[in-house]
Amino acid sequence: MDLCDRRRFPRFEGPFQVDLLNMGDDPQIPPTESIVPATALDISKEGLRLKSHYAAAVGSFVSAIVYFKGQGSVCLCEIKWKREDGNSLLYGLYVKEWCTLDPSLARKLKELENNSALSQETPPSGSAVATSLILI
Numbered sequence: 001m002d003l004c005d006r007r008r009f010p011r012f013e014g015p016f017q018v019d020l021l022n023m024g025d026d027p028q029i030p031p032t033e034s035i036v037p038a039t040a041l042d043i044s045k046e047g048l049r050l051k052s053h054y055a056a057a058v059g060s061f062v063s064a065i066v067y068f069k070g071q072g073s074v075c076l077c078e079i080k081w082k083r084e085d086g087n088s089l090l091y092g093l094y095v096k097e098w099c100t101l102d103p104s105l106a107r108k109l110k111e112l113e114n115n116s117a118l119s120q121e122t123p124p125s126g127s128a129v130a131t132s133l134i135l136i
Helices: 103-121
Strands: 012-021 035-044 047-052 061-068 071-085 088-100
Touching: 012 047, 012 103, 035 061, 035 103, 047 061, 047 071, 061 088, 061 103, 071 103
Parallel strands: none
Antiparallel strands: 012 035, 012 061, 035 047, 047 088, 061 071, 071 088
């Protein structure tokens, strides 16, 4: 199964600026650097696909500030998967909790969710609808 098929909620394609709280997982990042920059490639209600130089283990937790239209939304995430991508790392994050969710980002995620639900209910145009005829 493709990872993209596992999402329950639609993706909002990025890129989006993200600040990660340095929890000391990566020995290459000095402890005095409290914020580590990252980029969310997409956002959903329950997840982020993230690109960063910050090396953290699968199963660990990260706090992230996701920026949309200049406003920050804070979430606590669990790292579900990690892959190398050139000089960076790609992460699949599960959002355990949105501590603060900016209203404009909340509206956009809800709009995507509503549009996705509508597209699943409506058969594609031009599709044939099967009918059966019973003769008595």
